[in-house]
Amino acid sequence: MFTPTHLLAQAEMRTPGTRSREALPKVFFAIVMTVCAVVLGACGEPRTVVVTNTETVTSTEQVTTTVEVTAGSLGEPVAGESESEEVSGTVTAPVPLPEGSSARELLNTLEIKGRAPKTGYERAKFGQRWSDDVEVEFGHNGCDTRNDILNRDLKNVTYKPRTRDCVVLTGTLEDPYSGEIIEFERGSESAKVQIDHVVPLADAWVKGAQQLSEQARRNFANDPRNLLAVDGRLNQQKGAGDAATWLPPAKGFRCEYVSRQVEVKAAYRLWVTQAEYEAIDRVLSGCGQSVS
Template identity: 65%
Template sequence: MKRLVAVLVVGILAVIGTALLIDAPSAPTAENPAPEVVTVHPARELLATLDVQGRAPMTGYDRALFGQAWSDDVRVEGGRNGCDTRNDILRRDLHEVAIRPGTFGCLVESGQLHDPYTGEIRDFVRGERSGEIQIDHVVALADAWQKGAQAWDEETRRDFANDPRNLLAVSGELNQQKGAGDAATWLPPNKSARCDYASRIIGVKATYGLAVTAAEQEALARELMRCP
């Protein structure tokens, strides 16, 4: 009797095992490749949270409304550290930095920039050539003014103008070329930098509650689709 039960159990297990093998998914092959895993860039979800609206007029805009240029009197990272914002960003973004003695580690005399906008290496030398490297507001102050900053208080505008998340050391020529353009009107010539550039714009606008135009939203989404 025990032998008969054992034989029946073995037979049942064999049948179950065969069924499992039949139902189990087959390993990927050239003819039947594994399904592609589509990843969504995190900035795309953030982009969907931004208000989309038309560009407000520039009426009343003045650079002075965002405070003294490169003020250290701000609440953002690097604020009130005894060094102006411009030198904070130069120290962050340049390589092989030389600091002027006696400035408490603040004033950058020279350095080398791997320019994100061109992909080229540029030298920074304080003095006659210092204008070749400039600090770009990734979300331009005038653009911010037209998309929400008019309603801010003075302290918030000053923080925005000196927030390291919105600042990059770049080629002076391209900074001037960009002007107050948004992503719909200007993108870095260096295409490999565009994913980070678009992501930074989205992050800054989400942080400060700034809107985007429909054209800008489309341009940002397009660049995120091309992110590696």
């Protein structure tokens, strides 16, 4: 009789002192039927077939054939295993870019494909906000990234005392997105000037950043190439938009803006959508030779 895990077939000899001529066909028939059942999926756990004691015996003996089915031998995955395991979170970045490459040359190296699912995205995936524990410019200098960018992009900067010229108190921003002058003062109106991720974190997540290691994502979120001090209102307006959905109102800055996006995406092995590629290509077509 065939069960989910083993088969027991018994045949008795009918003539004392002689070998049974009936038991052997029964034994092999049982084995053949068992193998067929396993191959066709009749057994709930088809794996390894073990056959024991298939000889014929005398009338005082019995023939016992056991077919045991265990996990793993017929090419099917064992419970708890997967046929393929997706590798994620291991890609290191940024990578060095070819020296002297133009934005258009780098654009043509980017893969073009659709967005990945946004599943699992949260700001914490890119590490602590404005972490100094990064392997990019300004990393491990004792100041947080936000103050590093304010110090770089503002003019007439003043600092909080006893912070080693790290914490920016005031300064003047020539906003690249609007072309307007904005006075920055730390305190209740600090949000007038915000630090924008040129390639937004959420956009990066659905275009390759899921495959980056934790350190690489932290580098990405704090890489000065991907950060600009800008008008807070326009930063909020942009949200997670890419070049196909948002460009700075100041048209004179668009060439530098999309060039930065291309450089960052190339350095962090991110891709672009078809619409995004076409939008960047249109902007670069109107830029000078040094950019395009």
